[in-house]
Amino acid sequence: MVCRTLLWRLACVTLLLFDVHRVKSDLESESQECAEMTDLDLKHSLSGTSLIVRLLFYTRFNSSCAQLLSHQKPFSNHRFNLSSPTTFLIHGYRPTGSPPIWMKDFVKFLLNRRDMNVIVVDWNRGATNINYWKVVDNTRKVAANLTDLIQKMKDNGADLSSIHMIGVSLGAHISGFTGANFNGKLGRITALDPAGPEFNGRLPSERLDPSDAQFVEALHTDMDALGYRELLGHIDYYANGGADQPGCPKSIFSGSQYFKCDHQRSVFLYMSSLNGSCPIIAYPCDSYTNFLDGKCMDCGKFLSAGCPVFGYDSIQWKDALVQLEQTRTYFQTNKALPFCKFGYKVDIVTWNQKTHWGYLTIKLNNGEEEAQVELNHKYLMFEKFVKSSLLAQFDRDIQPVKKVSLKFCTGKGLRPRKKLRILSIRFTPLQNNLRPLCRYDLLLEENKDVTFRPIPCEDSNF
Template identity: 65%
Template sequence: MMFRITHCLLTAMIVMPFCICRGEDCEDITRLNLKHSFAGTSLEVRLILFTRQNDSCGRLLSPDDPFATPTFNLSRPCTFLIHGFRPTGSPPVWMTDMVKSILNRSDVNAIVVDWNRGAANLNYLTVVKNTRPVAENVTRFISQTGLNLSSIHMIGISLGAHISGFTGANFNGRIGRITALDPAGPSFRGKSLDERLDPSDAEFVEALHTDMDALGYRDALGHIDYYPNGGSDQPGCPKTIFSGSKYFKCDHQRAVYLYLDSINQTSQITAYPCSDYSNFLDGKCLSCERFNSSGCPVFGYDVTQWKEVLLKLGQTSTFFTTNQKTPYGKSGYKVEIVSWNSEERWGYITITLKNSTQETEARIDHKKLKFEQYSEATLLAQFERNVYPVKTITLKYVTGNAFTPRYKLRVLRFRLTPLKSGLRPMCRYDLLLEENKDVTFRPISCHHSNF
């Protein structure tokens, strides 16, 4: 759909998120509505170009003569942005920010693949059938223009992730990078490699899983797979159907906003390789020795710094936790507690860190913790913000048993080590924690001893 400048000036701020006119025609993703979804739409694929020269005014690329668009420069790398299922017909609300953020980071041809006519249909299975033809359209464009395959980065959400995979497979995996943002699960679970995204579809494939128990895909699909908060329920998302449409899409869409956070470098999140989320929360996967001096990879846009080692390691599943809104990155600490009760104790620990101006709290309650005499319990504490250097630490021990006597936990050593490299661990010795009571202290330097 084409908008002339007179119409655009009137509607740009209201209905056209891409359309800020500069005396030329601007293009937007096709805007449809529920009426179209009920009736069903026939597939039409449009490629809309944004560059640093026209970051707010999309230009339609002709499949027959893309070079007729003056801002298309073959020497630039190309980033393709591919949306997924659009049951309401509306354009993705995140696309504007994604385009601008990518262009702010890199001088590329940012090409939005608009297949809303074909994605807007209440029959999901019909939309799934359209993914192959969309990939064929993108494949044809790449072939006709002679783009440098290794400089291509495809970012696809949901069905767009598998479209990226199909496109990459058409070039025998020679395109540079695929970023799959919560790749679609329905109709793809249990399928063979040639029927879905897989690591052979590009030189480097990363997949982010945020809704694997519903709309997303559970199993690993890339050279590195990220499972924030375990890969399913995301913090801040509704837990009941009474929240309306947000209940269905919040976890799924979180993948986009987490990735946007990484592009904008709002916060840096470390992705810890681990066998599963439970072991990660238990603090069993905080060592990054396999990555040598480079340390564990960061999540998202800048992970390619670890590309070579990840390719050597094969498929790597990683875990981290996030806040419920941007900045999503948390501040992590390894917690080691040596208790010296004569009898074992069970319970939860809450840790509060405070500096001169701020405080932050972490409740370690994913499971009941076991404290044994002269045994070290290793835990992971994730705080919403970084308050280093820490002035005071407050501990609270809770059993969660309302009808039992109040217990005490005797701590021989408490050690708190920042996961951020280069920061010193903090200790305290000989503490008595009474159930449900705060114990506040100033941390001291750690002694070198077995306990």
């Protein structure tokens, strides 16, 4: 339409303003449709809350704007594609009523990784209660609610094997109860520091167990307090031994972080695995002590496919792990992002006449930066012509290694200083398929750094 007169110009302006107002209204309407996690506070916890389950639905199209799914007609949302995989994200106990700080980032990381349906299970009303035992009772009810939804999905053509449930703390057992209702036909359950109180020592039918899905994995980060101690899945990861996590407070005077940091670390470790830029290698082992002693670095005797990678990509080891039924694994992490460490198997042969005991400090240098590790978790024994194998994990990947520094310490300052005579030392990288580095004939004087240039090892075997 061409505005040729003043009247027409006024009409055009009116129409334009109407269109702008309509667009603005549409945008406001769309923003108002974004569903948020239920936000409660301590007064709700003290008075107790009755269970209400809300389903917050995300896809790549609405990755930052959740839509509330109807329990009765979940597929009325045209973006719910039943042929796409579906991931459920289930939080745990919320004693203060606040939404999990990590939830939105978790959703974004999942959707960045793969095109899928993501359903955040908001049961904050029911999880917020100072009475923990009442919250535990609610886990069965949440599972019944999810069972009803998944049954509707199945009836409308969804493949149960395409369903992945990620449960945090109590959410891990909710995932297990839901999976059990489908006789273990759900594709995958990921349990992030499954809750221990009221579940430790329970029968498999009363907690998460490997029969609840085709593949069940569990990460333990607070097994001495809020988490579960024993094996729960086809593969169980014990980060830093499964209890105290690096960087978490050691004193109660640190406030709330003292109680939740170790427990919550499981979430951030798994989230870091979604970007895949810094993979964490897990080592099957009978104990954390044997892992630290370097006795579990040969994954071939457990898994023909090699050491599994912790996190989202562990599904690649599913078939081998399911055949083993239950596998206990360990790994170490840094105290913050990036969490991954870079490991070396260190083989040492000494030629002292007497057996020496002590600790080692190792530094790697590439000419610009340096990484250091202190092997002091226990006294190391160095016996003449006997190979000692150690695990050294550094906080960074220092490449290429141009210099290595070693320091030997007995920890007994009042005694005469000892000397450790090294016949040969070999550094075998556990990642990146790099060639081992060696050095021969070194003399370490106690408490003094000895720096040398490593050379390619003369043979492939030690």
